[in-house]
Amino acid sequence: MLSPLPDLNIGSASAIPQANDVEYLTPVQIGTPPQTVMLDFDTGSSDLWVFTTQTPQQQSQGHQLYNPDSSSTASQVANAEFQIQYGDGSGASGTVFRDVVTVGGVSVQDQAVEGATMVTGSFTEDQATSGLLGLAMDSINQVTDGGTTPNPQKTFFSNAMGNLAMPLFTANLKQGTTGNYNFGFVDESEFTGSVNFVAVNSSQGFWQFAASGFAVGQGAATALPHQAIADTGTTLMLMPDEAVEAYYQQIPSAQNSQQQGGVVFNCNDTIPSFTAVISGYQAVVPGDIIKFAPVTGDSTETSELCFGGIQSNSGLGFAIYGDIFLKAQFTVFDGGNMRIGFAAKSDGNF
CATH class of the missing domain: 2.40.70.10 (Acid Proteases)
Structure with missing residues (x-):
């Protein structure tokens, strides 16, 4: 169980705690050339959404932004939109792109990247983060066609899983210091x-x-x-x-x-x-x-x-x-x- 297959993908990315360990942020590369944003990895939701150059400035000021226009591999998904609300009442909504996403050296082509055109106040205030990367099941992804018909997109892990040395990821979060997420292997x-x-x-x-x-x-x-x-x-x-x-x-x-x-x-x-x-x-x-x-x-x-x-x-x-x-x-x-x-x-x- 713990022996990875040779010649398949593995990756490791840091999980950096914010004040009082209220959240952990991980560097993620999106696009070509890569744009690095800090995302909150969330095993309780299934949407990868980011602040973009299309997020209203009063909501995005101080955040690192993803610019799809600067990525040669980005394409917007016609009619697709997302709207997500979390258990604490915070949320985001916007449009959907496809682009290459890399975490700790593991890359996924044509990953659904949801671009926020609206975020709630708590996300605006949290300038350290540029969004979330959902790691729950595909079934609860919140993308729809035209706001009505569900069109759930695959998570980063779901897309990557078949090419990983082992079909898993691990979380090693730490108190007040940097931990890690590993993909495809057990350390x-x-x-x-x-x-x-x-x-x-x-x-x-x-x-x-x-x-x-x-x-x-x-x-x-x-x-x-x-x-x-x-x-x-x-x-x-x-x-x-x-x-x-x-x-x-x-x-x-x-x-x-x-x-x-x-x-x-x-x-x-x-x-x-x-x-x-x-x-x-x-x-x-x-x-x-x-x-x-x-x-x-x-x-x-x-x-x-x-x-x-x-x-x-x-x-x-x-x-x-x-x-x-x-x-x-x-x-x-x-x-x-x-x-x-x-x-x-x-x-x-x-």
Whole structure:
């Protein structure tokens, strides 16, 4: 399983954290000659969209832009448009091009590149990013013909998969430092022990899997069967209320803050680990990672209050295992076998 075939594509690209690890950005080359933009790789959506020279200036100021007119391999797709809205209410819409896209040395010809003609305010404010690169299933791509008939486009990974040495990619996100996404191979130096695989249910278009329970700190595991998705594009770990309440009962100062929109606690409290039980594997998220971000100061060391990295999924039909979880695990997205694998980081290297 871990031996790539010779003479086929592999690639590796950096995943660079932004402030408080709110997102991870990866350099992507689009067009001929290549134009480099920084994109947020998102295993919870399936659209590759970018700020372009056609994005209104008041929305795109300060962003690195893709200019299709400067690419000899770019072509606009007639009648095609996209409109996407994410779970936090942000979104983008616009037109569709085809162009060559390269990630970490792996290239795809005629990749659908969606050019934003409208983005919501949070994307405008986030000047470090030039858009998203979706890595979920093709079925939830948001391209339509003329705004009515769905015309889902293949993701970068879907297009690349057949030419990769192994039909998978891996995520090794790190806390406060640069990690990586690897395509077509599994780097055994990035994890310890074995990779623990569980089947993926792709019916809703996500990297969705079954989890069986959880544990807090050194406590015994509690059975809580639930569906979950592995989502690099979500910052936090969003869990069923039963797990959230059980976790924060172990932090005396924890309180639900309407002002902050979630559970906060005293930064100098002892923060226990959280363990997700997945097909018998115990995926441990250290308390230091769950101490997500300062509320009242510049850092979790100087702030009185910290915002918790585990929050309620607000009754959503599945949990979202976002970056808080994925920072603590080496993760294999195996598209060829429709499964996902988790392993402990080498030397606790979060």
